[in-house]
Amino acid sequence: MFSEIGQLIFDNESVAKTQDFNMGLEIEMQRVDETGELSREPYPAAAGDEQTNPWITNDFLETMSEVVTPAASHALDAMHYLYSLNNALRAALSPGELLWPLSMPPRLPEDKSQIPLAKMGPKKEAYLKEWVKRHGFSAGTPCGAHINLSIDDHVFEMVYEHMQDRFPDRVELENYLYAIIAQGFLRYRWLITYLFGASPIAEAGYFNKGEAPDHPVRSIRQSSHGFGTKFKGDYTNVQRYVARIEQGAKDGTLISDYEFHGAVRFKGNQNLSDLPKTGVKYLELRMLDLDPSSSVGVRTNTLRFIRLLASYFVMTPALHPEEVEKVMTRADEMNENVAIEQPDAHCQYEAAARAMLQRLERYANQIQLGPEYQEEIQDLEERVDNPFNTLSARLMTHVSHNSLAAYALKRAKRYQDSALQTIRPFKGFNNKRNLSAEELKAELFSGSWMPDSGLQ
Structure with missing residues (x-):
């Protein structure tokens, strides 16, 4: 099962370290009023400066709040950061404001010009205006x-240390390992869409007449009906990834290299052209819909599954370079097919989904992960066996008059009430203070549970 690198890791008893991915989270949610309309309230002052606060900001719209956590060593640590920052944002909202828990926006007005784009400085605002035009x-x-x-x-x-004959420097190794993880996630994006897709319908005003799917789907957001540009990246290696994006910006297909929002992005340098020589430092995975059953939009078990997948991709044989483009093209087609399936229909790739989960279970057993991973895989296998257990199918049981607004508002109010009951509300962003990661940790958790405690 193991690749050459995987066997080396296994033989040197370093398998556990392949599970120790540092993980940071970015969760977007729209601010709405109690009727389910996009909020008309200004950006919450108690959330700090939207242009400079690295932990709470916004994206695209003034109403699209984004919570960003520091990198944490364990999934549970990342979730504690997220929970605390999410509560801080909710506490900063104006009376009557809520956070919309669904990926697809609330109903949009006919006159979109009344909804302000994010106020992130002249350069970003000019970019957003051009993006909307396109x-x-x-x-x-x-x-x-x-x-x-x-x-x-x-x-x-x-x-x-053991493979310097193959990799001339460490940057080459970093780029190689991140490239094969990216390829793995893109190859099995369809499985993630099936298991975690949660955007079966859109509210009024999202689609123009005649553009909407003719039936509910697993994930509008992860389909061709979803977010933004359909520009395809090249994940053969980091150099080709950069070259394709730069070519897209040069020929005008992309506004700039910043516009590339693939399901996976290589990150590590502000200047994209320098990335191959300075090295990828982390991957940004952009393939999860919000999970409305969680107040913070994602569950701890989901993060564990993502980490298990990443570890598996490190340890097992990679695609041959000449196969990558073909496999990625096929993977995109499979993801589209899964994304637009009826939420309660059996996946057309059901056998492949079951085989992959069984392979992951064997891998988890082989490297002796804890029972929580076995339990998560078993729960996901039940989603494959019975599509009514998937997030999207469950959401369909709450649809009323072709809308999920009543369900979303009920959840949003419940989560808001819970956040406002916090014993020690966080006030660290008052006076537009910009906190470092260490300062944030100290202020969020002083006198209570502290992240990076070694728990998983």
Whole structure:
């Protein structure tokens, strides 16, 4: 089962380190009023400066709030950061404001000009205006859960020490490992869409007449009806990834290299052209819809599954370079097919989904992960066996008059009430203070549970 690198990691008893991915989370949610309309309230002052606060900001719209966590060593740590920051944002909202828990936006007005784009400085605002001209207003409004994933430094050190004949420097190794993880996630994006897709319908005003799917689907956001540009990246290696994006910006297909919002993005340098020589430092995974059954938009078990997948991709054989483009094209087709399936229909790739989960279960057993991973895989296998257990199918039971607004508002009010009952409300962003990661941790958790405690 193991690749050459995977066997090396296994033989050197470093398998556990392949699970120790540093993980940061970025969760977008729209601010709405109690009727389910996009909020007309200004950006919440108690959330700090929207242009400079690295932990709470906005994206695309003034109403699209984004919570960003520091990188954490364990899934549970990342969730504690997220929960605390989410509560801080909710506490900062104006009376009557709520956070919309669905990926697809609430009903949009006919006159979109009354909804302000994010106020993120002249350069970003000019970019957003051009983006709207090219793609339309609605395409920028879906929200999601983004996961930033970086490999434990010990893995790089150990592999590079034993394989310097193959990798001339450590940057080459870093780029290689991140490329094969990216390929793995893109190859099995369809499975993630099946298991975690949660955007079966859109509210009024999202689609123009005649553009909507003719039936509910698993994930509008993850389909061709979803977010933004359909520009395809090249994930063969980091150099080709950069070259294709730069070519897209040069020929005008992209406004700039910033516009590339693929399901996976290589991150690590502000200047994209320098990325191949400075090295990828983490991956941004952009393939999760918001999970409305969680107040923070994602569940801990989902993060564990993502980490298990990433570890599996590190440890098992990679695609041959000449196969990557063909496999990625096929994977995009499979994801589209799954995304537009009826939420309660059996997946057309059901056998492949079951086989992959069984492979992951064997892998988890082989490297002796804890029972929580076995339990999560078993729960996901039940979603494959019975599509009524998927998030999207469950959401369909709450549809009333072709809308999920009543369900979304009920959830939003419940989560808001819970957040406002916090014993020690966070006030660290008052006076537009910009906190470092260490300062944030100290202020969020002083006198209580502290992240990076070694729990998983």
